[in-house]
Amino acid sequence: MFGKLTNALKRGLALTREKLTSGLAAILPIGRELDAALIDELEDTLLTADIGPRTTTKLVDSVRAEWKARRIRTTDDCRLFLKAQLKAILKDDGATLAKAASGPTVILVAGVNGTGKTTSIAKLAWRLTRGGRTVVLAASDTFRAAAVDQLAVWSERIGCKIVRQPTGADPAAVAYDAAEAAVARNADYLVIDTAGRLHTQKNLMAELDKIKRVVAKRIPGAPHETILVLDATTGQNAIQQAIEFGRILDITGLFLTKLDGTAKGGAVIGIRDQVRVPVKFIGVGETHEDIEDFDADAFVEAIFAEEGAAPAP
Ligand SMILES: Nc1nc2c(ncn2[C@@H]2O[C@H](COP(=O)(O)OP(=O)(O)O)[C@@H](O)[C@H]2O)c(=O)[nH]1
Numbered sequence: 001m002f003g004k005l006t007n008a009l010k011r012g013l014a015l016t017r018e019k020l021t022s023g024l025a026a027i028l029p030i031g032r033e034l035d036a037a038l039i040d041e042l043e044d045t046l047l048t049a050d051i052g053p054r055t056t057t058k059l060v061d062s063v064r065a066e067w068k069a070r071r072i073r074t075t076d077d078c079r080l081f082l083k084a085q086l087k088a089i090l091k092d093d094g095a096t097l098a099k100a101a102s103g104p105t106v107i108l109v110a111g112v113n114g115t116g117k118t119t120s121i122a123k124l125a126w127r128l129t130r131g132g133r134t135v136v137l138a139a140s141d142t143f144r145a146a147a148v149d150q151l152a153v154w155s156e157r158i159g160c161k162i163v164r165q166p167t168g169a170d171p172a173a174v175a176y177d178a179a180e181a182a183v184a185r186n187a188d189y190l191v192i193d194t195a196g197r198l199h200t201q202k203n204l205m206a207e208l209d210k211i212k213r214v215v216a217k218r219i220p221g222a223p224h225e226t227i228l229v230l231d232a233t234t235g236q237n238a239i240q241q242a243i244e245f246g247r248i249l250d251i252t253g254l255f256l257t258k259l260d261g262t263a264k265g266g267a268v269i270g271i272r273d274q275v276r277v278p279v280k281f282i283g284v285g286e287t288h289e290d291i292e293d294f295d296a297d298a299f300v301e302a303i304f305a306e307e308g309a310a311p312a313p
């Protein structure tokens with residue numbers, strides 16, 4: 001029933017599923033005629049599930065229009081329609097990473113501090129390493145004292161090379177060294193950690209620009225991927241961060257973190273609806289193994305598990 005769903009994703013999304021399906025089970029019991037009042041209640045349920053006001057309004061408006069046009073008549077039709085709509089919002093998403101034609105593929109990772117950048121880099125590096133790829137990490141978040149050490153601990157655990165300099169070093173210089181190392185070692189991937197001080201947007205923009213420039217000097221065409229890390233549990237905040245980072249970077253993919261132990265997984269839908277960039281990976285825990293390829297259909301099935309729906313009385 002869960003198709004390609006892994007246990008980790010099922011577990012991770014359990015609270016989100018509970019929230020959404022218990023709400024939907026109450027208002028969309030199996031086999032009942034849909035009516036205007038139920039559609040109003042649907043709006044509340046989607047809002048409670050953190051799908052976000054804009055996306056909720058859009059979804060409910062389309063349900064209402066389909067109902068008025070008599071294309072959906074029952075609660076079952078409605079449930080199917082909603083699932084299809086959600087899958088459509090997420091449709092281009094998936095865990096494909098760009099690959100450089102030759103030489104190392106460079107992945108630049110950006111995001112606000114605390115969203116889970118460094119942890120997500122560890123997850124990606126582990127995933128790539130386990131797949132037989134060689135990975136070099138660049139510790140270009142040189143701003144915070146603990147940031148470099150944190151990445152170093154991960155690199156040891158995973159068994160990949162890290163290029164680092166002391167705290168306070170020029171992040172672009174670290175990135176350049178790392179690019180040299182990646183080329184010299186014939187590495188498959190170079191993953192660059194960065195600082196995320198969005199309140200100094202001009203400096204951040206300059207810093208990221210410089211990192212990109214110097215790396216592209218050593219590895220033409222870099223970065224091949226620019227991944228924005230967003231804490232999915234922050235909902236509207238995450239959307240705002242995506243908009244702001246989108247102004248300074250050509251983001252090619254999202255890594256949505258902290259989908260474990262939260263009932264706010266519905267936020268993925270709202271984020272994705274308003275940010276026109278595919279979700280590539282999700283984080284479902286704090287270890288390096290807690291990474292999932294994002295699979296739109298599986299995700300919608302996971303938050304919509306139909307057995308949660310009670311039969312009509
Ligand atoms: N539960 C959970 N915690 C996460 C996840 N990703 C990151 N974290 C935690 O979020 C906190 C900040 O992560 P960090 O990688 O240091 O964020 P950064 O400042 O963006 O580099 C740490 O306590 C991580 O363990 C996740 O997918 N699930």
Ligand SMILES: [Mg+2]
Pocket residue numbers: 117118119141147
């Ligand atoms: Mg960090």
